[in-house]
Amino acid sequence: MRISAKADYALRALIELAHATEAPLRSEAIAAAQDIPHKFLEAILTDLRKTGFVTSQRGGDGGYRLRRAPEEVQVAHVLRAIDGPLTEIRGGCPEDATYNERASALQLVWVALRVNIRNILEGVTLAHLAAGSVPKEVAELTEDPEAWRTHWIIR
Secondary structure, three states: OOOOHHHHHHHHHHHHHHHOOOOOEOHHHHHHHHOOOHHHHHHHHHHHHHOOOEEEEOOOOOEEEEOOOHHHOEHHHHHHHHHOOOOOEOOEOHHHOOOOHHHOHHHHHHHHHHHHHHHHHOOOEHHHHHOOOOOHHHHHHOOOHHHHOOOOOOO
16 A cells, blocks of 8 residues: 555644634644645645545635534544555555465455554554554554564565
């Protein structure tokens, strides 16, 4: 699974907005707080507005606000809105992939992978991230030192 810069920036912008409960935040303030290129952020905020995550208000006291409560916004919702399906096999769903008999177990791997990705990304909300935490089950996955080690292809 690859997380695009756009999806990462979208989540970071939403975390900033989750902290802004009093007044709307201007895109310049979000960009500065999260070190996101402003022009790129403008396009992302437009997408987040179109997909219903934020509202915008024009004028001197304008800016962006969350449209839904942070507890209602799963990381999976944002990733799907920005980058599309969480898992794709050759441009389709894992359950639609077809294999010959010798490779049929591969479909089971792809479906199991999707289940695990869903378990994590649907279990973490914007409220968790804004609070600087994740659910216990997710945090436990990071306790193994191997979780922090990149595995490279050896050639």
